[in-house]
Amino acid sequence: MANYYAIENKLVLKIVYYGPALSGKTTNLMQLHTLLMPQRKGELMVLETRDDRTLFFDMLPIGLRSEKGLDLRLKLYTVPGQVQHDSTRKAVLSRADGVIFIADSQLSQQDNNAIAFDNLASNLQKVGLDIENLPLVVQFNKRDLPSAVDETILQTRWATTPWAPITLASALKGHGVVKSFQQLLSRLYPAVDSEFSLAANHAIGFQTFVDRLSAVNEASDE
Amino acid sequence: MSNLEDDFKLDALLSQQQQTRLLELLGTLGGASVELADNAEEASNQLEFNLDTLGWLRTELPAIQSEAAARLFELILFYAGKYRLAANLHHDVTEASYIELQQKHAALLASEARYKTLSEQLQQQVEKQVKVIEQTQHQLYESARLRAVGQLAAGVAHEINTPIGFIGSNLRVADDYLDEIEASLSDNVDPALLLDDFRALLGESKSGVKRIASIVADLRTFANIDQADFATCDLNALLMTTCHLLQAEHNHTLPIELRLGELPKLAGYPAKLSQAFYNILDNAAKALNEGGRIQVESRLHDGALEVYIEDNGCGMSEDILLRVFEPFFTTRSVGAGSGLGLSVTRDILVAHQGEVRLYSRLGQGTRVTLRFQTG
Ligand SMILES: Nc1nc2c(ncn2[C@@H]2O[C@H](COP(=O)(O)OP(=O)(O)OP(=O)(O)O)[C@@H](O)[C@H]2O)c(=O)[nH]1
Ligand SMILES: [Mg+2]
Numbered sequence: 001m002a003n004y005y006a007i008e009n010k011l012v013l014k015i016v017y018y019g020p021a022l023s024g025k026t027t028n029l030m031q032l033h034t035l036l037m038p039q040r041k042g043e044l045m046v047l048e049t050r051d052d053r054t055l056f057f058d059m060l061p062i063g064l065r066s067e068k069g070l071d072l073r074l075k076l077y078t079v080p081g082q083v084q085h086d087s088t089r090k091a092v093l094s095r096a097d098g099v100i101f102i103a104d105s106q107l108s109q110q111d112n113n114a115i116a117f118d119n120l121a122s123n124l125q126k127v128g129l130d131i132e133n134l135p136l137v138v139q140f141n142k143r144d145l146p147s148a149v150d151e152t153i154l155q156t157r158w159a160t161t162p163w164a165p166i167t168l169a170s171a172l173k174g175h176g177v178v179k180s181f182q183q184l185l186s187r188l189y190p191a192v193d194s195e196f197s198l199a200a201n202h203a204i205g206f207q208t209f210v211d212r213l214s215a216v217n218e219a220s221d222e
Numbered sequence: 223m224s225n226l227e228d229d230f231k232l233d234a235l236l237s238q239q240q241q242t243r244l245l246e247l248l249g250t251l252g253g254a255s256v257e258l259a260d261n262a263e264e265a266s267n268q269l270e271f272n273l274d275t276l277g278w279l280r281t282e283l284p285a286i287q288s289e290a291a292a293r294l295f296e297l298i299l300f301y302a303g304k305y306r307l308a309a310n311l312h313h314d315v316t317e318a319s320y321i322e323l324q325q326k327h328a329a330l331l332a333s334e335a336r337y338k339t340l341s342e343q344l345q346q347q348v349e350k351q352v353k354v355i356e357q358t359q360h361q362l363y364e365s366a367r368l369r370a371v372g373q374l375a376a377g378v379a380h381e382i383n384t385p386i387g388f389i390g391s392n393l394r395v396a397d398d399y400l401d402e403i404e405a406s407l408s409d410n411v412d413p414a415l416l417l418d419d420f421r422a423l424l425g426e427s428k429s430g431v432k433r434i435a436s437i438v439a440d441l442r443t444f445a446n447i448d449q450a451d452f453a454t455c456d457l458n459a460l461l462m463t464t465c466h467l468l469q470a471e472h473n474h475t476l477p478i479e480l481r482l483g484e485l486p487k488l489a490g491y492p493a494k495l496s497q498a499f500y501n502i503l504d505n506a507a508k509a510l511n512e513g514g515r516i517q518v519e520s521r522l523h524d525g526a527l528e529v530y531i532e533d534n535g536c537g538m539s540e541d542i543l544l545r546v547f548e549p550f551f552t553t554r555s556v557g558a559g560s561g562l563g564l565s566v567t568r569d570i571l572v573a574h575q576g577e578v579r580l581y582s583r584l585g586q587g588t589r590v591t592l593r594f595q596t597g
Contacts, residue, residue, distance in 0.1 A: 012229075040273055042270075042272050042273045043272075043300055045272075045300070045303070045304055045307070047304055047307060047308050047311075056307075056308050056311050056312075057311070059272075059307070061272045061273045062273075063273050073273060075272075087315045087318060087319055088311065088315050090318070091311060091314050091315050091318065092311070
């Protein structure tokens with residue numbers, strides 16, 4: 001849940017990158033760290049990995065300071081995707097304000113995607129969050145691989161869910177990473193605005209929120 | 223998961239000691255004093271961790287070196303922060319797992335207790351059911367036996383009584399006729415011998431009739447045909463009746479010695495008591511060898527009515543003796559006995575506030591003692 005600290009006029013939101021092992025969550029975050037040029041950007045914190053697999057989590061803080069003085073922070077986390085780290089996954093997921101689910105496009109990984117999505121649903125329930133009301137974006141990563149499932153098939157499959165349309169990405173190449181993040185910001189804004197009156201009290205409208213938090217380097221090909 | 227969200231203060235990342243040490247080292251490196259400041263005005267370089275300002279660095283150094291000192295300080299804070307975050311997460315995950323484990327344990331204990339009571343209840347129910355089944359079987363056995371005996375008795379009584387009646391009176395009339403015939407044949411040659419024989423014959427027939435009549439009477443008593451269920455019983459009379467019946471079954475060949483003492487009357491169920499005596503006497507008869515005998519004795523002893531039934535037959539071994547009161551235990555071949563004899567006997571005695579004692583030696587015989595408390 002979002003935390004507002006009245007004394008400092010600080011609002012902290014938590015975004016979690018969730019998904020099966022090796023789907024590219026850490027790669028997404030690393031690319032965001034490279035590509036994003038928000039007003040404020042902290043160090044990318046990669047916490048404990050073994051063979052490049054996340055053991056605890058990764059975290060990237062970004063933020064902006066509004067004209068009216070609101071110190072708005074977004075903390076972007078990744079969870080460890082490997083099955084055995086479920087307790088850690090649950091701990092990182094708790095109090096999330098939004099989730100980006102990174103699925104693996106490869107045909108062989110479709111079962112793992114489904115299992116991980118079920119795991120997300122059950123862990124959300126365990127930490128007291130409602131998947132129907134949580135801002136959630138589904139990204140199919142690794143589009144660059146030849147065995148990637150056809151886009152129309154994926155779109156059709158997800159069309160009837162509350163999370164359509166899905167986004168496509170090739171995190172390795174930096175494609176679709178920022179777009180997915182922007183989609184999450186646009187789904188996140190209404191929830192945050194209704195709770196903290198971003199527009200009314202802090203003069204942060206939808207466009208400002210999305211644009212300023214996902215500003216990119218001119219050189220980027222997004 | 224509150225810890226993960228916490229934004230740290232400087233003291234949470236580096237202890238006072240470490241901060242002092244770090245400042246000293248930076249000062250030594252730069253060649254001028256380096257200190258922490260509480261606000262921006264006093265210094266030029268702020269120290270950031272995860273976008274939070276944790277403090278300011280004040281130095282006497284040239285701007286570029288001052289900046290480098292601040293960035294170095296931040297780098298150290300960054301790694302200290304990583305450790306802190308990982309440690310906090312680990313703590314939370316461990317604690318959550320532990321709480322979960324405790325809950326599972328508690329749930330397990332609860333279900334274990336539930337199953338335990340359940341199994342105890344089941345055990346009790348099974349025991350109750352077994353008792354009910356045993357009781358029902360006893361009742362079935364008794365009622366079947368009594369019904370059979372009752373039917374037998376009623377049938378015999380009816381069948382025999384009428385002919386006995388007219389045979390008896392016919393014989394008397396025949397006796398009278400003989401007197402008349404004797405008178406009319408007074409001068410005949412030696413009819414006396416013939417007539418004596420004839421009379422003896424009739425006399426014997428009459429005693430036979432008497433015996434039949436007494437068997438009928440015994441059967442009536444045994445089957446309790448004439449009496450209400452609960453009555454005052456004469457144990458000696460019941461013993462005699464039962465012996466008579468058993469004798470009738472064995473063609474009067476059983477060597478039974480009766481030594482019956484004076485006994486007060488006992489309130490009870492005569493048919494059931496007869497049944498108990500019969501069961502024991504029947505066992506004794508079956509245990510007898512050639513030349514064996516059965517002794518039946520009754521007496522009043524220490525205010526109790528005692529009946530002894532003793533045989534010098536085959537006797538029982540100790541392990542059989544231990545089991546004879548079990549329902550359905552029998553040493554006879556299948557079909558020869560229900561195995562309920564002694565257990566039914568004991569139940570009957572218990573119903574009369576009495577007790578059965580069994581003494582037996584293999585090859586030497588068996589003595590059964592029945593004690594009834596009076597008053
Ligand atoms: N071909 C291709 N490989 C990718 C892409 N994104 C990530 N990878 C590769 O997939 C592997 C796993 O990527 P990570 O980002 O570490 O995956 P993760 O989801 O963080 O994995 P865990 O931390 O174990 O849950 C790495 O070898 C990446 O280089 C992509 O878009 N295309
Ligand atoms: Mg990872």
